[in-house]
Amino acid sequence: MGKGLYKKVEVFDKEAIDQMAQAYQALLVNIGEDATREGLLKTPERAAKALAVMTSGMDADPASILESALFHEENEEMVIVRDIEVYSLCEHHMLPFLGKAHVAYIPNGTIVGLSKIPRVVDAFARRLQVQERLTEQIRDCIQSTLKPQGVAVVIEARHLCMQMRGVEKQHSATTTSAFTGLFLSDARTRKEFMDLALGARRV
Numbered sequence: 001m002g003k004g005l006y007k008k009v010e011v012f013d014k015e016a017i018d019q020m021a022q023a024y025q026a027l028l029v030n031i032g033e034d035a036t037r038e039g040l041l042k043t044p045e046r047a048a049k050a051l052a053v054m055t056s057g058m059d060a061d062p063a064s065i066l067e068s069a070l071f072h073e074e075n076e077e078m079v080i081v082r083d084i085e086v087y088s089l090c091e092h093h094m095l096p097f098l099g100k101a102h103v104a105y106i107p108n109g110t111i112v113g114l115s116k117i118p119r120v121v122d123a124f125a126r127r128l129q130v131q132e133r134l135t136e137q138i139r140d141c142i143q144s145t146l147k148p149q150g151v152a153v154v155i156e157a158r159h160l161c162m163q164m165r166g167v168e169k170q171h172s173a174t175t176t177s178a179f180t181g182l183f184l185s186d187a188r189t190r191k192e193f194m195d196l197a198l199g200a201r202r203v
Contacts, residue, residue, distance in 0.1 A: 021048040057122065058127050065119045070146070072109060078189070081102070092130075094128065097158065104183070105142055107146070117142070135154075139178040
């Protein structure tokens with residue numbers, strides 16, 4: 001059996017993980033659990049590492065992600081990447097919200113490798129967030145880095161803070177949008193994007 005050519009390696013800050021694990025252990029005790037029982041012995045460390053992964057975007061530089069794969073191209077047709085999976089944490093309750101992002105831009109002499117757009121979405125999503133700010137951060141990063149003729153971002157998400165607590169509305173969803181350039185000034189361009197991104201879900 002040959003050795004694999006690729007391995008994913010997770011590297012954690014041990015001191016930070018240890019401190020977070022202590023906090024999780026205190027949380028278990030304070031909700032009335034026995035933190036010493038078999039099923040919970042490693043839970044504080046696992047939870048600390050999970051939170052570290054879910055907030056790993058704090059250390060990311062989204063603009064540099066785009067800058068690593070910029071290409072000169074005279075194409076001026078809309079580029080759209082739709083149905084990008086979004087997983088984030090609501091900063092108000094630290095509960096997940098999840099859904100899809102649809103991102104488009106109209107080049108102005110520069111295009112970017114398509115895989116970089118989902119990476120930018122992840123870099124902003126893997127932080128404590130609100131959906132409105134997340135949508136605008138993605139838009140602004142692409143606009144300032146690529147300087148295209150316009151950027152469009154739509155995010156559709158379900159918030160577990162609404163579904164598991166509070167109003168407990170199980171089928172509610174939130175849609176946010178943010179536009180620049182031609183997507184703001186040209187109604188036909190904006191409609192084309194919305195039809196391509198959301199048309200299949202429109203009634």
